[in-house]
Amino acid sequence: MVKRLNIIAPDNLGDLPQAALAIKTAEELLGKNQQFMPELSVSLIFRDEQSDGNFEISQQGKDLSITGNDEGLRCGLYTLLGKLGFHWFNPAEDIIGPNRLFAGDLSSLTGRHQPDFAYRGLHICAGKHHYDDLVGRWMSFNRMNRKLTHLPEDDVIGTRLKELGLRPDTTVHAYDLLIPDEKYFATHPEFFSLVGGKRIKQNDGGQLCLSNQQMRAAFAEELLAKIRSKPHLGVFGFCPNDGYGHCECEQCLALDSAEDKKKDQINKRLADFVQDICARVAQAAPGVMLGHYSYSNFSNFLDYLPEPPKNLLISCTMFHCYSHSVFAADCPVNPEYAQRLQKILAKIDRVYIYDYYAYNWSRLPAPYWQAIIDDFKHYKQLGVEGWMSECSGADHPMWQTQWCNYYLAAKMLWNSKRDLAPFLTQLCAARYPEQSGKDAAAMKKYFSALQKSVLRKDVCLDKKPAVFKDFFTPAIQAEAAAALEAAGHSPLVEAERAIFEFQRQNYAEREKYISPKAIQSSALDGKAQPIYLVDRSSQLPNLANDTQVWVDVKAGKILFRMLMHEQQIDKLKINSKSPYAGDSIELFLDDGNNPDLCYHYIFAPDASMVASECEGTRWNWAWQHQGKVEAKRHEQAWELLVEIPLSDINASQDFGFTIIRNRYTEGSQVYGTPAGGAYFKPQDYIRCSASPS
Template structure:
């Protein structure tokens, strides 16, 4: 933004000229600027002796709630309580809220308003606050039940313009209503407003406080939208796979008939006409069962793995990224075919699907039929905005969908993958997305995700406010919105806190322009250090100044400034933790473990202090999610174990000669084996309810292993991979890690699933060689309450030149991916407190000589 534009925007805020959103199809009647010099006085000197709020007794819930909110807000601002009545007194100044015969007499008709629209009008001794509402609870924001709340928006606009009210975060501390000596409105006030986008959503929780914040910031929708991942809930391979394997994706020559956790995988063969027929039947049945469900999702499952059969491949036209086809035309054709099959059996129902991942690009040859809406996904745009090539691609996608599809919803998980609730302030990027979408009449709505169900207003509150404002009226100036937010939220400290966030913005923008963002949305965490480390002293100084400036102001303002300060304290703790982890990974010494133990305890204490209901400093659920996604060791167990120097160990019997024959189940003396286990949860080292143990033996030529894997839900066992060296790790599987040299430089890795599919690889430091062949003998078998694996691996395959001697020590670990569990779990003999492959956390195999058992 230029200096001139910024100056104009700030000047407008100073004059109180708050322009309210219009509608893409209905131009609003703009009000004159509120005059403080002349007008109708409603409280204070010169006010009427009586002011009444009039609401129809037989009206909907929204006008009744809006009337109560108006009563409360006026009393909070002025100390004067207006009565709420159904039948007004002739001598009272009447504030008519919601549809009412008095409004009809004045020529104000709700049917003339756009969806969710409202009108504020003074006529004689009456003020009308009338909106377009529908039946329902105005505080219920369930995606299917939420009602239209135009009258509540009229009250909100009145409070914003004439009470200077703002809602900067959920809860009591988030409502800012200054005290007024006199409340006055223009004599000729006539103002009409409506949302620009028909659907306006932000990720928040479902508490009453969060619902109120959303409504007071005019979030909602007049059209139901539904785009979630839905194939696994409609045509699941777990339900239809045995009878109709041809309905599901063919990958590497085999049909994928299993889902991974959380509904991932299990994609459909969308070129199959029977899949089209079945999906249409389910959509029609769903509509008849839930008539209010006016959009049915056709979106793919998450996790990739789409069909490679010749019929599906024939529908793909271009590349998505080098070596990967765009699937947009096959998805568009599938949506069209389902639309045709539904026909007129579900009048009023639309179909929706995501333009996502390999379906990200607009289709080339297929034009979508009427009655189909698309959700285009723009994740991590806060970083891509600062990279010219990445931004150009996003704009190509955004504009391309809107040029050819009649209804499109812009969705952005704006900061991409969960990033520990850190402040990543990028207002220009957020405005670029929303304001560009607003250029197209086909833009149905905007959905903004900011990191999780618990909102982090201490680090991202300004972006929540900005998103809500731009969704209502995208023509507003970014600087004006932010200045307004800072003024309301931080009072005397507005300039200091604003300077702190601007410092964050400039640091983030610099780092974003340099970081590499992959098409799977992952980024290297190095940007965190280059963003926050250089600005520590300046950020500390701004926030210390802010604390001093609000020392004598009201408690709510002090708490909001404290929340921003605590958000910065959290940022420093997290950056220090990541720095410590880098050092520990490079040198897992006891000294570095002590540093990490102190850091993770500080980190956990902060999260515990801010995890309670109503605390919006940071999003603790997002922090936990980011830890899981990056498999970070942020519990004390690993560092306590390193400080103690203790390692798991098993003493492996070493027999002379050769054990057993061809029968590895009965021909091997498993009763004399060492036992490693039971396995524990790999993330925290805690016991796990379902046991997994490993028995170990050795002879002159090879190592013998037998896994006993308990499984209470054998019907849920995941074993989709059949080919060698396939992604066995996506199935229920056991894993073997062997480092015979015990120097953490070379590790041999073997994976086995319940059907006996094997993947083997050799780790050379951070590099993995999938071409390595263990030459292992492997067998599996299943029982009623579990499954078993036996395996033998020769020393020669492990580059061990001679039989181990008694007393030799190998580094090793054994693991289990428990996919049949909900949620899935990762287990290990020696907990790694993160990913399975962490050689520094392996246990020890100690060989000891024994006599060969008698035949």
């Protein structure tokens, strides 16, 4: 094949891992598509400068040059490939190339290019090290440059991330990484949370004693040691561990505001701690940025920072409605998020958004596109530094419906001046490039129908189970189906038909698997209870790997038998030290006296267990109980026999419960009853009454 387009690498390519990988990727793509390329010589010219992907393109006849630093050369080369007809919409798919000779004009690329947002990333919730190479390569191709990374993970995947141009940001749950139980608990138990009158390890659900000055000094030294050993990291995070278990000692409680105490929050104590740690690091390591969440029960800790530290970067988490922009004043859900973001930006110079596009929604229709466009335009106007969202690995079904949201976000991070109609036109023309244009036109009608479904003031796509049927109405289904019927039969069109049929089937079937609000106990060797553990988004069970439950009450004890069918029993993930981190069952029981109290048990397939007493954000993992569990393993199932005294939960004969199964044999899956699991909401639990003797 004649080589029509040639790439000339810079002389120092060995020092440019991003450019080297981008050239390798480009050569592989061009090798299959030279017949469609213009006659062009592309020179990559290195320029030593600080930037987050800036580059410059110039052209004279058949000679084109891209000038920039390592990241700039990567982003510039991938920008050129996009112009030439190469698109990577979904990490679960191959890159799509052109199907005809390029006849466009490259002069529109000439000039200086600079992304609208310096920070462009994802948090990959997959694999052993929060990493999936297909997603990482997709991010790199689509000109992203950050990845949320735990400190130890950098030792494992750091080299690969350098090649991809994904700079690690360690703004993660980090207390247990900086003050590890193994190093400090035996000699300094006072560094750890006092919960229920007992100092508890972080592995047992605790946090740190933030008022302890010795702990603060050790924390700062550990953080500084990480900074000295990993100068290449973009941001060093120091956020609380995920969950609660916060310290109840007098000194920590004295740091809480009256509002914190009223709402079970820790904003003021955390602000005091953050201010101190930032000051210590600023003095010892000037110029180093520290990252912290605005999240959960410390979302408003910045309200209590008298002088916001200059070395503090904030990750602002957003659990918002996706029908409307975060800044839509008439949305009943979103204004509080917009107000919090604007309040943070008034105090902190460097802020990025932490979003949850796919969380609790998986394969359901996700037409967030207009809201995404509106959001990014506002983010740019407000001076937000960037954006990231959680996502799963490329093999996860979430990409079947979420790919367009993440692809659009990547595009908006580079250029936020886009509008929806031309975006969908260009996307459909590139993704469904049938010669007559019939597929592209039909698919644009399909996507437009889905988008129309949520452009209503009376619908908030806040991912509550019931909202699916509110917007995916029979009328919208009929309109979308007609558009799909008019499209052809390319593999990508057929894939869209398959996911649409799943969604229509889900609409029709989800009521079949609603668990009863109340049951009566029965013998453990009799018929299983008519309850279903379902996926929170689809509200459907995994019938091939279903969970059966028996409940009985005898001799003052609650008895559960749970049989977890598992076709891949050899892949069970068992973590005895932290049962929640592997295949496990979570059982919640309400308290017989206090409607705000519940009890949380976690059981692993090897019969290891942990339990806590929970009230609001107070999780007492030091709670003393008399619960017992036995585990059995079968050829294609694992089984638990649980025994809990009624007196442990202050119950007489009746009680409420919810059950959640965490399944790791096929990625990460969660099923629960009722409606995906009620967790810490006793008012939503299934009621169980003891059968008359």
